[in-house]
Amino acid sequence: MSVGIVSYGGYVPYYRIEAGSIGAVWGVDGTARGKGLGIIRKSVPSPDEDVITISVEAARKAMKCCKADPEKIGALYVGSESHPYAVKPTATIVAEAISAAPNLTAADMEFACKAGTAGIQACMGQVASDMIEYGMAIGADTSQGAPGDALEYSAAAGGAAFLIGKKDLVAKINTTLSFTTDTPDFWRREGQMYPRHGGRFTGTPAYFKHINACAKMLFDKMGTKPEDYDHAIFHQPNGKFPLRIGGAMGFSKEQLEHGLLTPIIGNTYSGAVPLGLTNVLDNSKPGDKIFVISYGSGAGSDGFDITVTDNIKKHKKNNWQPLSDLIENYELLDYATYAKFRGKINMGGVA
Amino acid sequence: MAIARFWRENDSRYNMYGKKCGNCDKTYFPPRDMCPKCRRESMGKMKKVQLTGKGKVISYSIVHDGLPEFHMQLPYTIAIIELEEGARITGQVVDCNGDSVKIGSKVKSVFRKLGEEGKSGVIHYGYKFKLI
Numbered sequence: 001m002s003v004g005i006v007s008y009g010g011y012v013p014y015y016r017i018e019a020g021s022i023g024a025v026w027g028v029d030g031t032a033r034g035k036g037l038g039i040i041r042k043s044v045p046s047p048d049e050d051v052i053t054i055s056v057e058a059a060r061k062a063m064k065c066c067k068a069d070p071e072k073i074g075a076l077y078v079g080s081e082s083h084p085y086a087v088k089p090t091a092t093i094v095a096e097a098i099s100a101a102p103n104l105t106a107a108d109m110e111f112a113c114k115a116g117t118a119g120i121q122a123c124m125g126q127v128a129s130d131m132i133e134y135g136m137a138i139g140a141d142t143s144q145g146a147p148g149d150a151l152e153y154s155a156a157a158g159g160a161a162f163l164i165g166k167k168d169l170v171a172k173i174n175t176t177l178s179f180t181t182d183t184p185d186f187w188r189r190e191g192q193m194y195p196r197h198g199g200r201f202t203g204t205p206a207y208f209k210h211i212n213a214c215a216k217m218l219f220d221k222m223g224t225k226p227e228d229y230d231h232a233i234f235h236q237p238n239g240k241f242p243l244r245i246g247g248a249m250g251f252s253k254e255q256l257e258h259g260l261l262t263p264i265i266g267n268t269y270s271g272a273v274p275l276g277l278t279n280v281l282d283n284s285k286p287g288d289k290i291f292v293i294s295y296g297s298g299a300g301s302d303g304f305d306i307t308v309t310d311n312i313k314k315h316k317k318n319n320w321q322p323l324s325d326l327i328e329n330y331e332l333l334d335y336a337t338y339a340k341f342r343g344k345i346n347m348g349g350v351a
Numbered sequence: 352m353a354i355a356r357f358w359r360e361n362d363s364r365y366n367m368y369g370k371k372c373g374n375c376d377k378t379y380f381p382p383r384d385m386c387p388k389c390r391r392e393s394m395g396k397m398k399k400v401q402l403t404g405k406g407k408v409i410s411y412s413i414v415h416d417g418l419p420e421f422h423m424q425l426p427y428t429i430a431i432i433e434l435e436e437g438a439r440i441t442g443q444v445v446d447c448n449g450d451s452v453k454i455g456s457k458v459k460s461v462f463r464k465l466g467e468e469g470k471s472g473v474i475h476y477g478y479k480f481k482l483i
Contacts, residue, residue: 014446047423048464056462097365
């Protein structure tokens with residue numbers, strides 16, 4: 001199967017809030033709590049940003065760095081748990097905004113934090129079977145955290161887009177597989193503003209079980225071990241879990257370095273692993289091997305074994321803007337402005 | 352604004368498609384079906400062109416008392432932008448405080464939410480600008 005990433009692009013909003021500023025409002029040492037979670041600051045979307053605008057920016061970055069004709073995109077999927085509409089697809093607007101419409105299929109996906117990688121798999125299947133020439137998979141979120149909840153320190157915004165195809169690959173996806181169960185560790189009911197979670201239940205029986213199982217399947221299928229990879233990316237609900245699970249598997253901090261962004265931008269949910277992969281590709285060289293395991297509550301994990309090709313050099317010459325430009329250029333908000341931006345203030349119908 | 356009227360303009364608002372007069376080469380945005388300078392000589396010669404979205408600030412104003420739907424963004428900057436292709440348009444400059452915008456500042460277009468028709472209504476998207 002010769003399918004992979006033709007181009008990619010990531011987007012992170014401009015604004016940030018630090019853990020200390022959140023804790024100060026709720027009477028706790030936010031900096032210490034952030035340290036416990038491995039999060040220094042998180043990204044905050046502007047009032048005029050949502051999953052649609054983030055997806056469009058990421059998709060446009062991907063299309064700028066390659067010569068692919070947008071009209072040859074046969075499928076476009078946007079994975080998110082914060083689509084602006086409950087009924088009306090994000091994907092149709094993104095398709096119009098990158099001039100890919102109308103001759104394509106488009107749909108929104110939802111699988112907590114792994115809807116973006118599920119979209120990559122859906123595109124891979126259609127490309128591999130020659131149903132389409134290119135597929136665009138996007139993972140993006142403007143995630144929600146209830147005021148004062150532990151999630152408020154991590155729930156952030158961002159996303160990344162991947163153009164999947166067979167020609168001119170910057171990275172070949174050697175294989176993909178998934179591990180899925182019914183595990184109620186985190187959920188948001190229809191019409192509810194904020195999600196709920198099972199506290200410590202989100203750890204061992206959820207995140208760790210699914211990622212470990214998926215990783216074992218991937219190692220077994222590929223006949224590889226951690227030292228065979230240059231980079232490893234795991235879902236990152238906080239800054240600690242990926243280091244703990246990666247370390248337990250035998251990956252070094254150097255292998256995890258570029259794929260772990262949560263400490264400085266927060267958990268971007270469906271955008272987390274896609275943005276980690278974007279940053280890894282930005283920092284990779286031809287021949288690098290990448291190990292990827294996403295995780296979505298509810299619950300499941302998608303695994304990918306990826307090899308970077310020589311085309312990565314060309315990609316970095318064609319209108320390429322590294323993700324680090326967006327990560328390092330930011331403005332800090334105080335909690336009041338953050339609450340206003342995130343719609344946490346009851347305006348009584350004024351706005 | 353009626354849904355249909357906004358929807359008809361999505362193509363140019365999303366992707367900055369303008370029209371170029373085949374007679375005098377002047378570019379217009381939003382797109383026009385006739386060049387106001389060449390008039391009948393431009394009929395049938397207006398070509399659809401995608402603009403780069405890059406330009407510079409010609410003039411700007413910092414709005415401290417805007418419309419209710421922009422309350423969350425106060426104060427915000429509105430500027431007249433001259434695009435590389437020559438067309439001048441009005442747009443919001445985002446992700447900056449007003450002090451950083453100057454006449455001559457270089458900008459590029461970004462895709463943002465322009466407004467929504469209430470919490471249950473349709474959401475409108477299109478271009479705004481960001482400092483380069």
